[in-house]
Amino acid sequence: MSSIDKLVENTIREDIRAIASYHVPDARGYIKLDAMENPYALPEHLRADLGQRLADAALNRYPVPSYATLKAKICASLGVPAGYDVLLGNGSDELISIMATAVAQQGRRAVIMAPTPAFIMFSRSAQFAGADFVGVPVKADFSLDLDAMLAAIAQHQPALVFLAYPNNPTGNLFDAGAMEAIIGALGETGIAVVDEAYQPFARQSFMGRLPEFPNLVVMRTLSKLGLAGIRLGYLSGDAKLLEQFEKVRPPYNVNVLTQVAAEFALEHLDVLDQQAGLLNAERSRLAAELAALPGVEVFPSAANFISMRVPDGERTVAELRSKKVLIKNLSKMDKMLVNCIRVTVSTPEENTAFLNALKASL
Numbered sequence: 001m002s003s004i005d006k007l008v009e010n011t012i013r014e015d016i017r018a019i020a021s022y023h024v025p026d027a028r029g030y031i032k033l034d035a036m037e038n039p040y041a042l043p044e045h046l047r048a049d050l051g052q053r054l055a056d057a058a059l060n061r062y063p064v065p066s067y068a069t070l071k072a073k074i075c076a077s078l079g080v081p082a083g084y085d086v087l088l089g090n091g092s093d094e095l096i097s098i099m100a101t102a103v104a105q106q107g108r109r110a111v112i113m114a115p116t117p118a119f120i121m122f123s124r125s126a127q128f129a130g131a132d133f134v135g136v137p138v139k140a141d142f143s144l145d146l147d148a149m150l151a152a153i154a155q156h157q158p159a160l161v162f163l164a165y166p167n168n169p170t171g172n173l174f175d176a177g178a179m180e181a182i183i184g185a186l187g188e189t190g191i192a193v194v195d196e197a198y199q200p201f202a203r204q205s206f207m208g209r210l211p212e213f214p215n216l217v218v219m220r221t222l223s224k225l226g227l228a229g230i231r232l233g234y235l236s237g238d239a240k241l242l243e244q245f246e247k248v249r250p251p252y253n254v255n256v257l258t259q260v261a262a263e264f265a266l267e268h269l270d271v272l273d274q275q276a277g278l279l280n281a282e283r284s285r286l287a288a289e290l291a292a293l294p295g296v297e298v299f300p301s302a303a304n305f306i307s308m309r310v311p312d313g314e315r316t317v318a319e320l321r322s323k324k325v326l327i328k329n330l331s332k333m334d335k336m337l338v339n340c341i342r343v344t345v346s347t348p349e350e351n352t353a354f355l356n357a358l359k360a361s362l
């Protein structure tokens with residue numbers, strides 16, 4: 001064994017050494033439909049204005065630590081109820097990690113829970129923070145198994161429960177009444193995180209319900225709306241909870257360029273909302289065309305992606321890749337998702353390219 005291998009073995013946690021890193025394939029030259037990005041850029045005139053704003057940003061200075069202007073703009077334009085503030089993250093990924101770190105205990109290990117299949121960072125962040133992750137399988141139609149969730153909550157007393165609304169990778173919106181029952185059951189012992197990453201497409205939200213549930217926090221991101229590159233997530237909830245998470249947040253986690261670009265984007269939300277509307281129309285078209293294909297079982301989606309079961313998921317993903325179309329293979333993620341694939345809803349041209357490549361592979 002080389003000395004660097006010995007060093008790794010002596011210093012790096014065993015559970016970290018055992019896992020593979022979060023894989024992001026190189027998409028150059030591909031039609032990229034694997035990461036739920038908005039395919040539309042900002043219009044030319046807005047890009048020029050944004051360029052000027054970025055040029056004026058004081059890159060020699062750390063960001064203003066309170067992020068007061070950006071937070072005020074988020075609260076004013078993104079439906080945060082009066083009296084509620086936000087915590088900012090370098091993407092919602094970082095917020096997930098901050099919350100996991102804040103609840104993980106030494107000694108009695110804390111439990112972090114989510115209905116599964118779920119976004120992978122829920123379990124990964126739990127693991128990295130030293131908490132146990134308990135996944136509670138959804139029903140065969142991907143709806144919440146409320147009885148199983150309530151039983152698991154009673155058994156494990158989770159400190160944190162993630163509910164993605166809509167869920168990734170299945171795309172469906174969970175029943176709001178079942179979500180309320182879970183949030184209620186957690187009461188004073190657990191925090192419910194409603195992850196609304198896909199809210200710009202679902203247009204349903206728990207944000208307005210914050211005053212009803214002191215243990216509820218609502219997490220959103222600018223990523224799917226069209227700003228995946230700037231990495232900005234935000235979390236709203238009771239000030240006393242945010243204050244605790246704030247202690248774990250690395251100082252200056254949101255950089256000056258992100259701050260400026262996000263403020264600019266929020267001034268032009270109408271443009272982004274319009275793009276989301278176009279994508280929703282395309283989602284309907286794509287879902288209808290997919291449903292007509294023999295051998296394809298399309299799952300209902302309220303997000304900017306569609307998941308489906310095909311006869312041979314592995315082969316379909318490989319064949320599409322050979323035709324330069326990149327989609328996500330869900331087969332290995334969860335036993336409920338064998339032969340399932342996920343495609344991001346994109347421009348009409350890219351969606352048609354995907355449909356044609358899929359038809360040829362079936």
Ligand code: PMP
Pocket residue numbers: 036090091092093094119164167168195197220221222223228231232233
């Ligand atoms: N939550 C869910 C449910 C997601 O699907 C994703 C991205 N795939 C995220 C959070 C993370 O989003 P970001 O870090 O880009 O804000």
